[in-house]
Amino acid sequence: xxxxxxxxxxxxxxxxxxxxxxxxxxxxxxxxxxxxxxxxxxxxxxxxxxxxxxxxxxxxxxxxxxxxxxxxxxxxxxxxxxxxxxxxxxxxxxxxxxxxxxxxxxxxxxxxxxxxxxxxxxxxxxxxxxxxxxxxxxxxxxxxxxxxxxxxxxxxxxxxxxxxxxxxxxxxxxxxxxxxxxxxxxxxxxxxxxxxxxxxxxxxxxxxxxxxxxxxxxxxxxxxxxxxxxxxxxxxxxxxxxxxxxxxxxxxxxxxxxxxxxxxxxxxxxxxxxxxxxxxxxxxxxxxxxxxxxxxxxxxxxxxxxxxxxxxxxxxxxxxxxxxxxxxxxxxxxxxxxxxxxxxxxxxxxxxxxxxxxxxxxxxxxxxxxxxxxxxxxxxxxxxxxxxxxxxxxxxxxxxxxxxxxxxxxxxxxxxxxxxxxxxxxxxxxxxxxxxxxxxxxxxxxxxxxxxxxxxxxxxxxxxxxx
Numbered sequence: 001x002x003x004x005x006x007x008x009x010x011x012x013x014x015x016x017x018x019x020x021x022x023x024x025x026x027x028x029x030x031x032x033x034x035x036x037x038x039x040x041x042x043x044x045x046x047x048x049x050x051x052x053x054x055x056x057x058x059x060x061x062x063x064x065x066x067x068x069x070x071x072x073x074x075x076x077x078x079x080x081x082x083x084x085x086x087x088x089x090x091x092x093x094x095x096x097x098x099x100x101x102x103x104x105x106x107x108x109x110x111x112x113x114x115x116x117x118x119x120x121x122x123x124x125x126x127x128x129x130x131x132x133x134x135x136x137x138x139x140x141x142x143x144x145x146x147x148x149x150x151x152x153x154x155x156x157x158x159x160x161x162x163x164x165x166x167x168x169x170x171x172x173x174x175x176x177x178x179x180x181x182x183x184x185x186x187x188x189x190x191x192x193x194x195x196x197x198x199x200x201x202x203x204x205x206x207x208x209x210x211x212x213x214x215x216x217x218x219x220x221x222x223x224x225x226x227x228x229x230x231x232x233x234x235x236x237x238x239x240x241x242x243x244x245x246x247x248x249x250x251x252x253x254x255x256x257x258x259x260x261x262x263x264x265x266x267x268x269x270x271x272x273x274x275x276x277x278x279x280x281x282x283x284x285x286x287x288x289x290x291x292x293x294x295x296x297x298x299x300x301x302x303x304x305x306x307x308x309x310x311x312x313x314x315x316x317x318x319x320x321x322x323x324x325x326x327x328x329x330x331x332x333x334x335x336x337x338x339x340x341x342x343x344x345x346x347x348x349x350x351x352x353x354x355x356x357x358x359x360x361x362x363x364x365x366x367x368x369x370x371x372x373x374x375x376x377x378x379x380x381x382x383x384x385x386x387x388x389x390x391x392x393x394x395x396x397x398x399x400x401x402x403x404x405x406x407x408x409x410x411x412x413x414x415x416x417x418x419x420x421x422x423x424x425x426x427x428x429x430x431x432x433x434x435x436x437x438x439x440x441x442x443x444x445x446x447x448x449x450x451x452x453x454x455x456x457x458x459x460x461x462x463x464x465x466x467x
Contacts, residue, residue: 087400090116092125096376096384100391106401118400123147123373135348140398143372144251144351145344150335151353151372178228178273182369192283229366230273233359235311237270241368242305242357244444246332247394252345253420256336257397258329260413260448261386262305302383309445312363320363328357328365329442333418335367350398389413393450403458409441411457412450417442 087107091098097120101107110116119141121129126143135141182192232239245259267283303311313321332355354374358366376391378384393412397404409416409423416423424440 089118257414264303305445
């Protein structure tokens with residue numbers, strides 16, 4: 001018989017004594033009550049993290065198997081420093097990033113691990129090779145060593161006391177509440193389902209274990225259970241969530257950029273709580289929605305962030321929408337600060353995060369999860385253009401060519417929102433913003449005149465003039 005082991009832990013933090021009380025915003029908060037009391041205070045000035053519990057579902061009492069590291073060690077980089085007029089890159093992904101890299105002037109693709117200056121790798125390569133690769137001063141790679149501290153679902157919630165009875169108590173105090181189960185190491189909506197009773201988990205485990213796929217899989221798998229947002233903000237009766245991009249170029253000191261573009265992902269079915277088994281109604285992942293019977297690939301199921309912001313402004317007014325986006329800024333900064341002392345900072349590393357935000361009917365934003373490898377595979381031509389510009393500007397900020405001074409507050413579509421402290425707009429006084437606005441220099445969903453800004457920012461490099 002399948003055994004369910006629950007681990008209930010706080011959102012984000014690795015060290016409860018240091019992080020949890022601070023995140024609550026008040027060291028005098030009483031965090032020792034029931035789970036519902038604890039989860040209710042995980043909110044800071046209107047910005048919230050979706051309530052989570054972390055537990056392990058196992059078919060036996062066997063412990064996890066540890067995966068071994070590579071025994072051999074690659075020799076690493078050449079001793080000779082490479083001139084920046086030619087950037088040698090390596091890319092392990094076959095999507096939009098390949099197009100961006102190939103069309104970048106004076107960037108040359110290489111296959112040998114010992115010769116690259118820039119590596120856009122997947123997390124599997126990072127796990128197997130990072131510790132064995134020597135990197136010269138100028139080398140850059142697109143992940144921090146332990147990026148998973150923020151992006152793995154279980155590590156976001158692992159630090160509350162591991163007490164099964166707290167999870168049961170939450171169910172007893174909130175009868176009929178809907179919870180959503182997510183495997184911690186999967187993406188694109190795989191393995192996600194909704195439930196109302198603890199018995200539903202046992203029944204699901206029995207059924208899934210009988211499947212051929214599950215028989216071949218490991219018998220122990222980690223899951224996160226999140227309290228389902230039962231009152232989402234709807235447009236035309238359909239649920240949606242937001243994908244927002246944040247680029248971190250340093251954790252110590254923290255330096256973070258917010259991209260102006262993003263998108264809203266819509267479900268293809270009108271929202272209704274009476275049917276929790278309809279994945280096309282409750283899951284907004286494009287990988288799920290494109291399998292819906294009525295999915296139209298030409299129309300897709302996305303709105304650009306500018307379109308969403310215009311819609312909300314027309315319906316609720318500018319002031320309400322400004323407050324909403326300030327609260328989202330707060331989520332981005334607080335989540336990054338929560339792992340700032342845990343992430344292994346490395347001058348060779350940067351990270352492009354994909355934040356998933358859900359709005360409730362009161363226009364309150366909730367953090368659902370953070371992705372370290374947000375999909376760059378386009379779902380439409382418009383989506384391809386947005387992701388191409390995003391990745392191109394990411395390379396502009398990373399600046400392998402050495403064109404920036406380090407004092408820029410904007411590069412293309414990126415706005416610097418935190419530089420070892422909040423960054424404020426130059427054209428607006430500080431008194432305009434409330435105390436909850438930690439990053440005033442943000443323009444999410446605003447006009448992205450990146451090409452004009454880049455022409456003004458960049459001057460031709462000496463080697464380009466020579467050519």
